[in-house]
Amino acid sequence: QSDASWRIDRIHARIVDIPTIRPHKFSFGAINRQSPVIVQLWLANGACGYGEAATIGGPSWNEESPESILLAIQQYLAPAVAGADARRFADHIARFEAVCKGNTFAKSAVEMALVDAVARSLGVPAWQLLGGKRIERLPLAWTLASGDSQRDLDEAEKMMQSRRHRLFKLKIGARSPADDVAHVTRIARGLDGRADMTVDVNQAWDGNTARRYLPQLVEAGVTLIEQPVAKWDVQALREATQSLGAAALIMADETVCSAQDAFMLASQRACHVFSLKVAKHGGLLRTREVAAVAQAAGIGWYGGTMLETSLGSAASAHVFATLSDQHHGCELFGPQLLVDDIVEQPMAVRDFELQLPDGPGFGVVVDEKRLDRFDRARAGLTPT
Ligand code: MUC
Ligand code: MG
Numbered sequence: 001q002s003d004a005s006w007r008i009d010r011i012h013a014r015i016v017d018i019p020t021i022r023p024h025k026f027s028f029g030a031i032n033r034q035s036p037v038i039v040q041l042w043l044a045n046g047a048c049g050y051g052e053a054a055t056i057g058g059p060s061w062n063e064e065s066p067e068s069i070l071l072a073i074q075q076y077l078a079p080a081v082a083g084a085d086a087r088r089f090a091d092h093i094a095r096f097e098a099v100c101k102g103n104t105f106a107k108s109a110v111e112m113a114l115v116d117a118v119a120r121s122l123g124v125p126a127w128q129l130l131g132g133k134r135i136e137r138l139p140l141a142w143t144l145a146s147g148d149s150q151r152d153l154d155e156a157e158k159m160m161q162s163r164r165h166r167l168f169k170l171k172i173g174a175r176s177p178a179d180d181v182a183h184v185t186r187i188a189r190g191l192d193g194r195a196d197m198t199v200d201v202n203q204a205w206d207g208n209t210a211r212r213y214l215p216q217l218v219e220a221g222v223t224l225i226e227q228p229v230a231k232w233d234v235q236a237l238r239e240a241t242q243s244l245g246a247a248a249l250i251m252a253d254e255t256v257c258s259a260q261d262a263f264m265l266a267s268q269r270a271c272h273v274f275s276l277k278v279a280k281h282g283g284l285l286r287t288r289e290v291a292a293v294a295q296a297a298g299i300g301w302y303g304g305t306m307l308e309t310s311l312g313s314a315a316s317a318h319v320f321a322t323l324s325d326q327h328h329g330c331e332l333f334g335p336q337l338l339v340d341d342i343v344e345q346p347m348a349v350r351d352f353e354l355q356l357p358d359g360p361g362f363g364v365v366v367d368e369k370r371l372d373r374f375d376r377a378r379a380g381l382t383p384t
Helices: 066-081 089-099 104-122 149-161 177-191 207-220 234-243 259-267 284-297 310-320 368-374
Strands: 008-015 018-026 029-034 037-043 048-053 137-139 142-144 167-171 196-200 224-226 249-252 273-276 300-303 327-330 353-355
Touching: 008 066, 008 104, 018 167, 037 066, 037 104, 048 104, 048 310, 066 089, 066 104, 089 104, 089 284, 104 284, 104 310, 137 327, 142 149, 149 167, 149 177, 167 177, 177 196, 177 207, 207 224, 207 234, 234 249, 234 259, 259 284, 273 284, 284 300, 284 310, 300 310, 310 327
Parallel strands: 142 167, 167 196, 196 224, 224 249, 249 273, 273 300, 300 327
Antiparallel strands: 008 037, 018 029, 037 048, 137 353
């Protein structure tokens, strides 16, 4: 192909609204739908790549929202790379940085579409452009977050029976810490050692609460504790990491976004595991940078999610496939939490493990009809 065929011809972005199968409850609120931003990027050679960025509860997980992502892409990121050679990923990332600070979710969606378009043009899987595949499958977690212990347990039973999940993440932090510990203990009794149990506090506790209640969570059988304290409270995260015994690990999520965050946490030995998420790191290549810091520091990684559709989940799976074997599984279950998907065939789950996909591109076929059906602009829905 000639150099001209790699020119970025057009970039289009839109918000789609897809309801969840049940309310999903977090320390900071509940969601009933996801509103990912879907990017389509065409090359002069006719190839089209897709990207996705999903937030949770508008701008309540972090600062970005579907509306801010759409605006950043349309006003700043798309014009910054229009007409350029799509293959120059590192150069595009530098241009994004120059025209737009932060806004990592928005950047990740465009970078994804670039990688997908180039990989499709070459007829190769995206993982081939990201370092090569090393991992074929990852244990797949499911999040129990209905807000009701019995309903959570019934859900866990179903997931175990269908051999989809035996790794459960409990969302806590909305209720009092004592109530949360009681809830975790009820679930642990019900699971009776047949599954692994983790919790995500989503920053809800302060240092004193963590000091008092983390040992009780470990006592109840929790093996991995995600972001128990505020994202800025590295001191409390570090204290938790250094005071908990060998029975449980501390995982940073909101605290670890940039490679600089990763370096700071690693040098302070403030956590045992990083939750990797393509959106918060600012793209697939940036995710590899954060993973490289983890590997250099002897920190494990976990394949995190922002509850993307099968498109964003497959893109994440491609970069996770290239990483080290020092992992704690993944949680790319977003598609299962949504009433519908935007691809023809979701990634396969067999024997409790997500089968990491091959190409071309991200190895999923986007269904344009369903994209149109959920398109917010077409449905005339107002943001929530
Ligand atoms: C988070 O903070 O990890 C991931 C799974 C889930 O249920 O919520 C997300 C966000
Ligand atoms: Mg989290």
